[in-house]
Amino acid sequence: MPALTTTLYNTMTQRLEPVDTVEEGVVRLYVCGVTPQDRVHVGHARTFTTFDVLVRHLRASGHRVVFVRNVTDVDDKILLKSKERGEEPLAFSARMAELAKNDLRSCGCANPDHEPTVSGHIVEIIALVETLVAKGFAYVVDTAVGRDVYYDVKSFGAYGKLSHRKLDEAQAGARVAVVEQKRDPMDFALWKGCGESDWGWPSSFGKGRPGWHIECSAMAQKYLGNRLDIHGGAIDLIFPHHENEIAQSEAATGEPFSSHWVHGGFVTADQEKMSKSLGNFVTVEDVLSRNDAEAFRLFLLGTQYRGPLAFDVVKDDDGRVRFPSIDEAEKRADYFYTTLDLLEGLAAKEGAGDLPKHAMRTLFESTHPKVQEALDRDLNTPVVLALLGDHAKAMNELAGWLAKPKKAPCPEPQLLALAKLALTEWSACVVHVGLFQAAFPEYAARTRARRLGLRGLDEAAIEAKVQARAAAKTAKDFATADVLRGELVAAGIELTDSPEGTRWRVSP
């Protein structure tokens, strides 16, 4: 088992700290997942992609990771929305959860090891609430419809340690819902009683539903034990959600809940946080209808996970929506894929020799350690992209040498050895970040189809025009060839002539 060298910013201590594990050789990670009430948006995608990179990086570095990402399928908003649609709440949330899973998979995020739901863990939740009441950290309150259980924040001395706020200060400007029977305005519901005909589950407190927060404490404990190594989510969860989880879990077990707290920054649109409540969100479905998943991931990883990420939306004159920054990333994805395809084709040739002593070899050999180092330093993905860029640049130079061996600094067998090295090292790097999961032919086919569709172009018609231009070119009728090329370029088709013939692709 290799040494764990990853450091991450810890919200609790407000410092960069090495990841440490309770049990040698296993990283236990819990990430707060979605409340399936609507489609997954770019903000969600960013957060879950961040943790997907963390998991992939740890695993690629030789560590075992147990990754839990929950689904909060019991929630007041779900009840409300399902009512509007005349659907059973759990049927509605199950349907939305399935869409969310698919959206995240489409973003290249690997499935977690466990994806527990609230509805599947009511028993554990009730038991935890009962423990908290028994230990004196929670109290029961009678209401008009049933019995609520509240967490008594004053009973937990460390309350506020994650968000670094003191109870009295937080209260000063707080806009918390006033419930008469609460002992403290900051007390929060563990269990919310409901009427017999309402959506809920029986418990020793009567029929009701779990409050927000308690489900994560219960499910984390069930799948990962009392002590987690890393708990993650976006920064808006620091307070109250994660603060409350700590209060519940630590009060119940008497053990520290999680060693590391990792929080991702927001995606903003027009300088504002993208969120459901503001209604300024763009769904993953929207993004992937316009751009490729690889481009989207490249865009997301272009900024370190803790900083804000601006998401631009532009409306063309014809009313078509575009995402300029993702279009830019898609051009970059094209570059990487084209480079890889080119070198793979050239490297397939037999006759590789020994590796030469050349600066390019040093570069190819240094990329992977540097990628490892960059990710170890708080998941510095922008640096990883820069490293991949340097690697790709060298691959292109090498491809040039293979195409014209006379201009190369070393003989062909050595060039072939370099090419194989470059490709092996590349593969070793990209598994850390989950980029370029699709093979080139798949990427090329799906981006071509999508771009043709978006531009309203017909593939056969373009192919015919490309052939017509090639024929004119062969006949040295460059005037005709250039007119045809002009028309194609105007339509968004890029042509690449080579000794092997002409290739074309649609611009992103």
Add this chain to the structure above:
RNA sequence: GGUGAGGUAGCCAAGUGGUUAGGCAACGGUUUGCAAAACCGUCAUACGAGGGUUCGAAUCCCUUCCUCACCUCCA
């Protein structure tokens, strides 16, 4: 009011006190029938402002201006 995160060249974005981050755009060059792609170069002695510490500060300290977020549901 309390608590955080930021302000880096036209735009995006790294930066671990001390030799080039990187990308996009633009403009040159190599290459090409001409292009495109690719590669090389220029833009780039940039770090919100003002002080201070230091041989040396984007980085550490102080003051100040601006932006965003959390303190209500949020990834």
